[in-house]
Amino acid sequence: MLHSAPATAQQEKKHLFKGGLAGFALALLLALLFILLLAYTGAYDISASKDHSPFVRWAFSTTMRNSVSVRASDIEVPSRFTPEQVAAGARQYKSMCEHCHAGPGVQKQEWVKGMLPQPPHLVEAVTEWEPNEVFWLAKHGVRMSAMPAFGGTHEDTALWEITSFVMRLPGMTAEEYAALGAEPAESSK
Ligand code: HEC
Structure with missing residues (x-):
């Protein structure tokens, strides 16, 4: 009992x-x-002409944000970049990123308007990312979005040059943007 x-x-x-x-x-x-x-x-409608429901959109962007943060957390950022490296990054940005992400005084290409998710204007969007995260994004891209992985075709040194330039975008004037990397390429690839 x-x-x-x-x-x-x-x-x-x-x-x-x-x-x-x-x-x-x-x-x-x-x-x-x-x-x-x-x-x-x-x-399920997979068309790029209609956005996801707010919940799916939130789920994708939150997953993307945290996935990048975790994976980039132990990447060490080079302590400094020379003006030549920044200029080399500018040249690369203008040939590989500008048509999707725009730049000071430069619009995205017309056909980019049809993309979903929309590539953000990096001048503003980059303020929410750390350099190690921008480097990771450029190297690995984002699956199921139009953000390509450049790691298969570009050395880390070139990706760091692009990153150093991208981090300088906020506050850059259209004149500074146009001038950076406008001189002929010297070395650096
Ligand atoms: C064909 C279009 C395209 C090209 C070219 C491209 N991107 Fe992207 N990028 C995107 C899209 C789309 C996203 C948004 C991904 C998402 O939200 O899932 C993105 C996101 C990003 C982000 C994160 C910004 C944010 O807040 O979402 C960074 C940083 C970035 N790209 C850097 C680059 C760099 C650097 C290059 C060139 C080396 C580049 N991208 C080339 C389409 C492109």
Whole structure:
């Protein structure tokens, strides 16, 4: 009799645990079924002419933000960049990034307006990123968006040059932007 009360409580706990487990398995099964239905019936609209629902958009951008932060966290940023490196970065930016991300006094290309997600104006957007994160983004890109990975075609030194230039974009005048890297390339690749 003395032990009966704890035994019942334990049985109750076990019962609850089993019930919880069954509920969890059912929820997983339903989620899987939902994904399969979306994949096979064509019900999901993948067009780039219509944005995701606010929840999916939030989920993607929050995932992207945190994924980059975590992966870039142990990348060491070079302590300083020479004016030549910044100018080399400017040249690369103008040939590989400007048409999507614009620049001081320069608009994005017309066809970029059709992209989803929209490439942000880096002059403003870069203030929310650290240099190690910009380097990581340029090297690895963002899957399922138009942001390419440049790591397969460019050395880290070139990507750091681009990063050093990108970090200087906020506050840069159109004249400074036009002048940077306008002189013929000297070395640096
Ligand atoms: C074909 C278009 C395209 C080109 C070219 C491109 N990007 Fe991007 N970039 C994007 C898109 C789209 C995003 C937004 C990704 C997202 O939000 O999921 C992005 C995001 C970024 C971000 C993060 C900014 C933010 O707040 O979302 C950085 C930094 C960046 N790009 C740097 C670069 C650099 C540096 C280059 C050139 C070496 C470059 N990009 C070339 C399309 C492009």
